[in-house]
């Protein structure tokens with residue numbers, strides 16, 4: 580797949596011409612870290628409790644159909660009863676929202692969008708927005724592709740409906756080089772996330788990525804699935820993260836935020852902040868004006 584080129588508005592291009600040197604300058608503001616949580620899993624309430632105590636907020640990417648079973652990627656069990664119990668209710672999602680979290684969309688059925696027909700693709704994108712809004716009153720601004728699978732065709736349709744789009748390093752077209760986003764040049768429709776699992780990366784490596792965001796002023800996005808006590812993680816479950824390990828990361832981020840060395844923000848909050856910090860950035864300018872129709 581050819582990497583999509585972000586097309587800035589004429590106004591933003593003019594701004595770019597006047598500030599080309601600024602675009603290539605190193606970011607001057609503190610780096611940003613966004614913690615995202617996919618699939619609407621009940622165990623993510625463990626993250627809510629920890630983050631609330633530390634004054635941190637995150638972003639949920641919710642599957643809109645409550646009857647869609649969780650995917651193998653996010654569940655250690657194939658038992659349909661357990662799968663249903665593991666999913667959020669709409670009131671759970673409102674609870675996160677009331678705690679300052681962002682609610683983004685993650686399709687209706689968690690199908691790989693790249694496998695869908697044009698009609699099915701538009702239906703997944705339109706309906707996930709409408710279902711979430713109808714049940715919570717929240718209009719999702721950000722979208723994460725299921726399994727990180729996207730291409731030029733799906734991005735065109737996502738761009739019509741959402742302010743931003745998130746993939747995952749290691750799935751789809753995104754590479755390690757995309758992981759830390761330079762706020763001067765970020766494409767809001769190909770934001771890369773680092774998948775945090777029980778084993779990859781080890782916590783010290785994760786702290787290394789956070790330190791890099793701090794040193795460079797870049798934006799780092801993390802994605803989690805289940806956050807579980809150790810005794811609830813099955814031996815072959817490589818995806819779930821232990822509650823104590825998650826807490827260690829949250830404590831580290833909290834201490835950095837208190838020292839004003841890093842900012843922990845929701846994904847849309849981060850983009851709004853990038854616009855404030857780097858108003859010459861064509862992407863940030865486009866972000867500030869791009870709102871999906873309600």
Ligand SMILES: [Zn+2]
Pocket residue numbers: 617618650653685689725726
């Ligand atoms: Zn997912």
